[in-house]
Amino acid sequence: MLPPQSVLEHMNPFEHPFAQWLEQLEHFGRLPAADRQAVLDLPHRLRRLDAGAYLVREGDIPRHCAVLAKGYAFRQKLTGSGARQIMAVCIPGDAVDLQNMFLDVSDHSVQLLTQASVADIPREALQQLVRNRPAVGTAVIAVTLVESSILREWVVNVGRRDSRARIAHILCEFAVRLETRGMIHDGGFELPMTQEQLADATGLTSVHVNRVLKSLEVDGLISRRRRYIHFDNWRALQDVGDFSRRYLHVEDHDIIDEAS
Amino acid sequence: MLPPQSVLEHMNPFEHPFAQWLEQLEHFGRLPAADRQAVLDLPHRLRRLDAGAYLVREGDIPRHCAVLAKGYAFRQKLTGSGARQIMAVCIPGDAVDLQNMFLDVSDHSVQLLTQASVADIPREALQQLVRNRPAVGTAVIAVTLVESSILREWVVNVGRRDSRARIAHILCEFAVRLETRGMIHDGGFELPMTQEQLADATGLTSVHVNRVLKSLEVDGLISRRRRYIHFDNWRALQDVGDFSRRYLHVEDHDIIDEAS
DNA sequence: CGTTTAATTGAAAGCAGTCAAACTATGTGG
DNA sequence: CCACATAGTTTGACTGCTTTCAATTAAACG
Numbered sequence: 001m002l003p004p005q006s007v008l009e010h011m012n013p014f015e016h017p018f019a020q021w022l023e024q025l026e027h028f029g030r031l032p033a034a035d036r037q038a039v040l041d042l043p044h045r046l047r048r049l050d051a052g053a054y055l056v057r058e059g060d061i062p063r064h065c066a067v068l069a070k071g072y073a074f075r076q077k078l079t080g081s082g083a084r085q086i087m088a089v090c091i092p093g094d095a096v097d098l099q100n101m102f103l104d105v106s107d108h109s110v111q112l113l114t115q116a117s118v119a120d121i122p123r124e125a126l127q128q129l130v131r132n133r134p135a136v137g138t139a140v141i142a143v144t145l146v147e148s149s150i151l152r153e154w155v156v157n158v159g160r161r162d163s164r165a166r167i168a169h170i171l172c173e174f175a176v177r178l179e180t181r182g183m184i185h186d187g188g189f190e191l192p193m194t195q196e197q198l199a200d201a202t203g204l205t206s207v208h209v210n211r212v213l214k215s216l217e218v219d220g221l222i223s224r225r226r227r228y229i230h231f232d233n234w235r236a237l238q239d240v241g242d243f244s245r246r247y248l249h250v251e252d253h254d255i256i257d258e259a260s
Numbered sequence: 261m262l263p264p265q266s267v268l269e270h271m272n273p274f275e276h277p278f279a280q281w282l283e284q285l286e287h288f289g290r291l292p293a294a295d296r297q298a299v300l301d302l303p304h305r306l307r308r309l310d311a312g313a314y315l316v317r318e319g320d321i322p323r324h325c326a327v328l329a330k331g332y333a334f335r336q337k338l339t340g341s342g343a344r345q346i347m348a349v350c351i352p353g354d355a356v357d358l359q360n361m362f363l364d365v366s367d368h369s370v371q372l373l374t375q376a377s378v379a380d381i382p383r384e385a386l387q388q389l390v391r392n393r394p395a396v397g398t399a400v401i402a403v404t405l406v407e408s409s410i411l412r413e414w415v416v417n418v419g420r421r422d423s424r425a426r427i428a429h430i431l432c433e434f435a436v437r438l439e440t441r442g443m444i445h446d447g448g449f450e451l452p453m454t455q456e457q458l459a460d461a462t463g464l465t466s467v468h469v470n471r472v473l474k475s476l477e478v479d480g481l482i483s484r485r486r487r488y489i490h491f492d493n494w495r496a497l498q499d500v501g502d503f504s505r506r507y508l509h510v511e512d513h514d515i516i517d518e519a520s
Numbered sequence: 521c522g523t524t525t526a527a528t529t530g531a532a533a534g535c536a537g538t539c540a541a542a543c544t545a546t547g548t549g550g
Numbered sequence: 551c552c553a554c555a556t557a558g559t560t561t562g563a564c565t566g567c568t569t570t571c572a573a574t575t576a577a578a579c580g
Contacts, residue, residue, distance in 0.1 A: 016340045028362070045499040059267050078426075080502040085416040095320040099409070102288070102402040107507040130401070138391060143428040144404055149329040149359070149367045151411040156337050158419040159463030161567070165339075194526065195435075203419030208526060208568055226577085246319070247367040253387070310580065423536065468536055470560060486545090 004207045016224050017046055017069035017119040020028040020181060021092025026252075027180075031175060035133050038172060042129060044119040055110040055118065064120040066096040071116020072192045075199070086201040087102050087154065087259070088147070089113070089193070093181055098144055100127050113192045125259065158203035161242060167174050168201040168241030176245050183209045188222075188230035216240070277306055277329035277379040280353025280441060285399040287440075287510075296395050301391060304379040315370040315378060322366060324380040328498050332452045333377020336460070337368045345460035347414065348407070349373070349434070349453070353429040353441055358404055373452045406509045413507045418463040420501060426462040427472045428501030431482065431489060436505050446460050448482075448490035476500070 016022075022039050025031065031039070046069065049055075055066045057071060068090055087108065090096055096110050112118075129193055130137040150173070157166050170190075173175040178189050191198075195213070196206040204212075210250075216222050221237045223230045231237060245252065263373055276282075282299050283490075285291065287355075291299070306329065309315075315326045315333060327415050328350055335348040347368065351354055372378075390397040410433070417429050438449050451458075455473070456466040476482050481497045483490045491497060498504075505512065 017282050022473065044442055075412065079416060083420040085420040087412040087415045092452060099405050101411070103405055103509055105506065105509075107509070108412055111394060124307040131398060131414070134394070136395070137394070137397050138362060138387070141390070141397075141401055141404065144401065144408070145359050147405070148408050148411060149363070151415065152335065152347040152368055154415050155324065155347045155411065155418060156339060158415060160339050160343040160345040195528095196526080199321055205569060206527085207529090207570080211568095214528080246365065249365075249367070296522095333553085369521055455560095456558080467538080467561090474560080 006038045015117045016040055016042065017117065018042065018067060021067050021068070021095055024093050024143060025136065028139065028142045029135075031135050031139065035135050038129060038133055039136060039162050042121050043125050044121045046115050046117060046119050049112055049115070051112050051116075053112045053116075055112065055216055056100065056106045056108075058106055058109045060100075060232055061104060062100040062123070064122050065098060065101050066110075067119045067121065068094050069119050070119060071118075072113035073110055073116065074113055074193075074197070074201070075108050075110050086197060087151065089146065089201065090175055091181060091204075092183070095143070098140065101130075101150050115195070129131045149247045149249060163202070163204055163208055163212050163238060164215065165242050166204065167198070167209060168216060168221070168237050169243050170198070170202055171231075171239075172238050172243035173248070174243050175231065175234075175247055176250060179251055186230070187234075188228055191227045191229050193227075261335075263473050273508045276300055277377065278302065278327060280329070281327050283395065284353050284403060284440075288399065288402045289395075290396050291399065292397070295395050298389060298393055299396060302381050304381045304477055306377060306379050308377050309372055309375070311372050311374050311376075313372045314377075316360065316366045316368075318366055320360075320366045322357060322360040324382050325361050325386050326370075327379045328352055328354050328356055329379050329383065331378075332373035333340065333370055333376065334373055334457070334461070335368050335370050336455075345409065345458045345463065346457060349461065350439060352443070355403070358400065362508055374455070405421070407510060409507045413487060420507045423462070423468055423472050424475065425502050425505060426464065426498060427458070427469060428497050429503050430458070430462055430478060431491075431503075431510070432498050432501050432503040435491065435494075436508055436510060436511065440510055441478055446490070447494075448488055451487045451489050453487075 018040055022031075022036060026036075026037065044067075048238050055069060056062055058077065061163060064123050070092050072092070073090040073096060074086045074158075075090070076084055076086045078084050090110070094117075097106070130140055153173075161169060174191065175184060178184055193201070194206075195209045199206040199209045202209065212223075214223065216237070217224060219231045221231075221240065223232050275416070278300055280308055282291075282296060285299065286296075304327075306516050316322055318337065332350055332352070333350040333354075333356060334346045335350070336344055336346045350370070356378075357366070360362065360366050379421075390400055413433075417426050421429060434451065435444060435449060443449060453461070455469045459466040459469045462469065473482075478486060481491075481493050483492055483501065
């Protein structure tokens with residue numbers, strides 16, 4: 001095996017395209033140095049793509065797996081009547097198609113929300129990594145299971161919460177997830193979605209999303225400057241959104257500093 | 261390793277509590293005989309439980325993983341206002357808490373839909389199996405990914421389809437999934453849920469589910485005798501439900517014989 | 521600056537929910 | 551075997567949250 005490399009210990013998370021992804025893989029336990037190195041050594045091609053670009057299309061038979069080094073993406077499906085549903089939002093450091101690593105034909109599309117830099121890893125390389133390094137394999141499973149947990153919560157969100165709670169909930173979810181990537185600044189974050197996309201993620205219409213956002217703002221729960229969302233009353237927003245972070249499987253500490 | 265055992269090749273699927281689960285694990289490729297044996301040799305305790313029993317409760321820190329040898333179960337969550345959402349229905353042969361194998365605290369509850377026999381496997385035994393046998397590990401990942409795909413489709417169902425399509429869709433899904441377990445008889449199946457549970461799975465109310473079922477029946481798409489659902493017009497029901505089996509990642513062949 | 525995309529607001533319509541009651545099946549105990 | 555209790559299904563009338571439709575304003579972009 002490779003010797004441990006101290007340079008990896010405290011590297012700049014923006015140096016390597018897999019840095020944030022690796023951090024995510026290690027969320028449930030540090031990987032052996034050789035495994036970390038193996039992840040970083042994965043062969044890949046880095047691409048810079050514009051917002052709206054497709055990373056995967058439903059029906060595709062993909063030959064590589066994409067890791068979001070920078071930028072945002074979302075998973076979506078279209079219904080027969082042309083309506084769109086967004087089922088997940090991928091944030092920097094997420095692997096976008098682990099799905100397609102072991103399943104042959106993609107069951108949904110993935111589209112970029114913003115300009116992004118994406119690292120494509122050959123399917124086989126990733127499969128071998130997971131097979132040959134059990135610690136990486138279980139880390140991949142764990143990350144996949146957290147993604148499933150988020151999906152379950154989304155089913156609850158669109159199935160059983162009213163519009164106000166849905167929007168509040170998704171904002172809370174973004175906040176907590178982004179915090180794990182160090183992307184909360186000044187008590188808020190830059191929401192990389194239009195209100196129409198927010199509507200497609202919550203099973204509402206863009207018109208109604210607009211009304212709900214306004215009402216949350218009027219009630220003093222959030223404030224907005226363009227796409228930037230600030231949490232004026234983080235506690236109350238969680239209450240309105242019926243939000244509990246348990247399903248995200250992250251450490252339990254409050255992250256929003258309302259003073260800022 | 262253990263020698264291959266020809267007795268496994270064509271065993272009665274009802275002999276061993278893991279038989280159907282193993283079949284599911286082998287859906288994407290035959291496992292080496294030693295791996296199959298290792299699955300079947302997993303230590304476990306078999307329990308017979310009544311409908312309504314909890315296999316896991318949200319917040320639990322489970323020490324074992326349950327496999328449904330017989331019977332049905334469902335995953336659920338309660339919202340703060342007391343509403344229930346069902347996020348998945350587990351059918352015979354499904355492993356119920358792979359989630360809890362690698363995540364510490366359960367993010368949802370699992371409850372039995374019917375009387376069932378359940379095999380509890382110690383968490384550690386399963387973890388070791390996955391780590392020591394890469395082929396089993398990838399099979400577990402693949403099965404987990406199919407479950408995720410079903411979850412995504414449920415988000416679409418609840419988020420973007422009207423009540424009629426939702427009910428039609430979930431009926432189609434059950435039909436195809438049950439067929440993979442050989443549980444379609446006479447062109448229909450025994451639906452092991454009350455209309456209220458069906459409502460909680462589709463984000464509707466039981467009153468409205470009742471109306472929709474009736475309308476599907478009046479339109480000649482299905483017929484019902486108690487909980488038994490018969491498909492009178494399988495093709496049309498799929499159209500109404502906007503159903504495509506792609507997301508289930510099963511073989512593509514039509515399974516409903518309407519003549520019966 | 522014109523053009524395009526996104527956000528905002530108002531008025532009206534509709535799908536599904538709520539409330540309430542009746543009906544059916546099943547099971548229990550006398 | 552029947553009276554009664556319980557759980558689930560069915561139906562009707564009414565309400566309401568969101569959608570739909572339409573128009574206006576604001577922001578982003580070349």
